Amino acid sequence: MHAHGGPDAFGVPRWDFSTNANACGPCPVALAAVQAADARRYPDPVYTDLRSALAAFHHVAVERIVFAASASEFITRLSAAVALAGGRRVWLPALAYGDYGRAARAWHLQAVATPETADLLWLCEPASPMGGAEAWAREVAGQGGVVVLDRAYEPLRLSGACSLGADALDRVWQLWSPNKALGMTGVRGAYAIAPLQGQPLAQTLAVMAPSWPLGAHAVAMLTAWVQADVRQWLADSREQLAVWKRAQIALLENAGWRCLPSDANYFCARAPQNVDEVLDVARLRAKGIKLRETTSLGLPQHWRLSVQPPDAQAALSAALTTQQENSP
CATH class of the missing domain: 3.40.640.10 (Type I PLP-dependent aspartate aminotransferase-like (Major domain))
Incomplete structure (x- = not known):
């Protein structure tokens, strides 16, 4: 089976970090x-x-x-x-x-x-x-x-x-x-x-x-x-994505994740070791959050996250905090 982000057998994720589509869209x-x-x-x-x-x-x-x-x-x-x-x-x-x-x-x-x-x-x-x-x-x-x-x-x-x-x-x-x-x-x-x-x-x-x-x-x-109006919308969306990206990286780094450099509206990150061992992807998915693991892209033990708006970031932060608190 091909590995892709986005909707899956459980439907459309409410908070979808797994696909690199422009989170400001649709245009x-x-x-x-x-x-x-x-x-x-x-x-x-x-x-x-x-x-x-x-x-x-x-x-x-x-x-x-x-x-x-x-x-x-x-x-x-x-x-x-x-x-x-x-x-x-x-x-x-x-x-x-x-x-x-x-x-x-x-x-x-x-x-x-x-x-x-x-x-x-x-x-x-x-x-x-x-x-x-x-x-x-x-x-x-x-x-x-x-x-x-x-x-x-x-x-x-x-x-x-x-x-x-x-x-x-x-x-x-x-x-x-x-x-x-x-x-x-x-x-x-x-x-x-x-x-x-x-x-x-x-x-x-x-x-x-x-x-x-x-x-x-x-x-x-x-x-x-x-x-021209679509090109202007795209330029405006890049400005918004840049703001959201800085906030999302700060959120993950404050939680102990290591975020790798990126020029785009997505980046790769590795969870802290204690989270890496217990990161419950199924439970995250049940909460409406989907991440993209990058082994199929040649980068094991990392996650690719698209830049998402503040409400999605807040949901991710709350879910990760809960998992850390419940880890052995």
């Missing part, structure tokens, strides 16, 4: 656009207007825009394309989203330790689960294989800057999935920007795509994504 303008989408009809199968809007927003040629049903779908389709073209090796960050490795294994791509030997290479900034820069980003971006920079959390960056400059970005695939930034993870839809020399692979990916990878609701979300 009102984007939500209204999705609610008004015409679900009675197919979208334009080549997404002419949306493709033009995204290309203009990113200042790239329209043929560089490649649509995907979701970031995970793109990860799988790109891995398949590389394997079918004769690729045999993949390079993965030591700590990374599990779908990179799962897609590689599904297509029998062998993981290698050195990027220069890989046919497909994955980067993510801000990285998950740590929320910072990729240590090897510049070196990996200069390799000869297919290099992908997953930018799912770039719109939720609260500090720092991307490791890659404009020239390097033009040499890699950029994968964008705005639903997290808009606080609308239930709406699936993503796109990639092909590198300047990536047209042959972009055409292959288009041929491999299902008909209408984006439904009407995804088109509405992505169309809203580039609008």
Whole structure:
């Protein structure tokens, strides 16, 4: 079973620290656009207007825009394309989203330790689960294989800057999935920007795509994504998230947790040893609180917590205090 944050068999957590969606969301303008989408009809199968809007927003040629049903779908389709073209090796960050490795294994791509030997290479900034820069980003971006920079959390960056400059970005695939930034993870839809020399692979990916990878609701979300009022809402939400993040880190550190540095709207933390041994995740979940343990992301004995508003932080603090008081 794939490990993910968010709703589970027990329903929607009231206080959800397990998913990295923007806790200020959903974005009102984007939500209204999705609610008004015409679900009675197919979208334009080549997404002419949306493709033009995204290309203009990113200042790239329209043929560089490649649509995907979701970031995970793109990860799988790109891995398949590389394997079918004769690729045999993949390079993965030591700590990374599990779908990179799962897609590689599904297509029998062998993981290698050195990027220069890989046919497909994955980067993510801000990285998950740590929320910072990729240590090897510049070196990996200069390799000869297919290099992908997953930018799912770039719109939720609260500090720092991307490791890659404009020239390097033009040499890699950029994968964008705005639903997290808009606080609308239930709406699936993503796109990639092909590198300047990536047209042959972009055409292959288009041929491999299902008909209408984006439904009407995804088109509405992505169309809203580039609008000025949505961009302003996102900028305002980053300011609010930064305030909440400082408070959340202080709360955990005062409780003895060790919080690791992060540039994003989430961070990793380790509970104090006495709590680590008795941290009752099931009991927390029963109280409506869900955390994300990071073993599946390559970081055992830590928890990734998204930044949440004060009421959620208060609930977490009360639950952790109760557990500490009841520990043997």
